[in-house]
Amino acid sequence: MNFNFLSPVSDAVLAHNELLSMQALGRKIKIHSSKKGVPDLEGVQIAIIGVLENRNDINYIGEEFQLNEIRKTFYSLFPGSWNTNIADIGDINKGESVEDTYFALKTTIAILIKKSIIPIIIGGTQDLTYPNYRAYDTIMPMVNIVNVDCKFDLGDSTKPIKNDSFVGKIILDQPYNLFNYATVGYQTYFNSQEEKDLMDSLYFESYRLGEISKDITIVEPVMRDANIVSIDLSSLKGSEVSLNQKLSPNGLNGKEICAIARYAGISNKVSSFGIYEYKPSKDDDMTSMLISQMLWYFIEGVNYRVKDDNFTNDANYQKFITLVEDQELVFYKSNKTGRWWIEIPFLTEINNKLKRHTLLPCMHQDYLDACNNIVPERWYKAFQKNCI
Incomplete structure (x- = not known):
């Protein structure tokens, strides 16, 4: 299996992992290390991939980032009563060009899905949803995407792809595989009237932040029909995250985003799950803990999947x-x-x-x-x- 694109989890994270309780998640999952290489994925149901690509951020000024704090926090959590095997297969580094990173991610996701392994992607910018979508080109004829975001991200599809316009590319680029696109948690003042009209004319679904805060259960049927779930951390309330991550005083709270992640996990159709727009800062504890808890709830959901849509009997x-x-x-x-x-x-x-x-x-x-x-x-x- 060709995983040449992947670099191992850093030695600093692995050293930190050695100090954890034997019951902690980090001691129970397979990890890609420089010493042992990519782990054997036989029997693995979920694979975590970091993608260190942020060059298509509309505000990109050359900054680098890494995912060490998220891994340390996630590894330190305790699993539930799970029978799901998990692997952390490391990071996809920036390629020579963004297209190189896209190719590496698309190829890796396609390999995993064909092996019935659910990739969890931690980014980087949300335009990485585009190569995630393209990974399905040879796998299934029609794809449903749910975007948990304060914006629709339709943008101007005639311009080069950016983290606020990748959905326009998904809609217009061949092959046309998108059946439904749903935005969960959008905030009206962040979206132009033209984008709202386009969503309506294409019969795409959108759920306002107020609707979700009033009744979180409306998210469940949308997730049950999704193949790809993409979460933009800018959908979160500013008070829930660290300094660099803050966007708006309004947004989803920690409890709501974890419930949404669990709904995504429970869905029998969701075969890839991504969390994007991570921007580390010195006071990073809050964001890395929240992302770790979102991962935890998604995996919890996967563990409790029930096949119940067979209507032949x-x-x-x-x-x-x-x-x-x-x-x-x-x-x-x-x-x-x-x-x-x-x-x-x-x-x-x-x-x-x-x-x-x-x-x-x-x-x-x-x-x-x-x-x-x-x-x-x-x-x-x-x-x-x-x-x-």
Whole structure:
């Protein structure tokens, strides 16, 4: 297996790890070291990769960074009652060009996903979501991305890719593999009206910070349908993070971002997970601890995944049919987990790539709304995309 792009975890972190309790996470995971090389990934379900690339930051002034503090903090946490094998396979350093880094990340992610290993990417700038997306080109025909961010990151796709415009490239660059893009936690004043209009015209989903703070559970169905989850640390409230990381007095708090990470982990479809826009500072303890706890909750979620969307056996589910505005809506509820889905009707005369998107995750509230003659918004957007 070709992992030539990866450099080992630093000796300073490994020395710190040796001082930890034998019960700590750092003593229970496989680690890429200069002495032993890349660990054997047989039986590993999750692989952590650092990516030290930040040159496409719109504010880049040549600064370097490393992920040692995050690793030290993460290694020092204690695992839950997990049976998930984890490896830290080290860092992808900056290439000669940003495109070289992209190629290294895309190749590494593709290798891991084909081996049924979930990569956790810690960056660097959020434009690294683009090579993460491109890694799926040879793996699956259509991809769903969830971006936890205060901004949509659509940007001007005619200009070179930056950390605030990578989604425009994902939408317009061939091959066209993006089915759905959802932004979780956006703040209206950080986004232009043109970007909001574009999100609506493409039937993409967006969830305002206020909606999520009011009811965090609305994130769960979106995550259940995601393949790639990308978290921008600028979505966090300034009081939750260290000095260089602060962006806004408003944002997600630590409890909310950890719940979102756990929802991503529980989703059976999420096959890559990234945390981006890490900017170390002298008082870095708060940010590295929060990132470590986000990783912990994501892994906790993966450990408790339940396969509950097999609707071939009548004993596994209950089926509910409602009529809304002359449209028959069909809901399914899993008997195992109580999770809900809604059926998207096929338009058989249209040749599209949606063969696996017949069932859309939803909430119990969507069913109650349908009973009151209200069309669920997720269903409406998915149905419209089906018509395009």
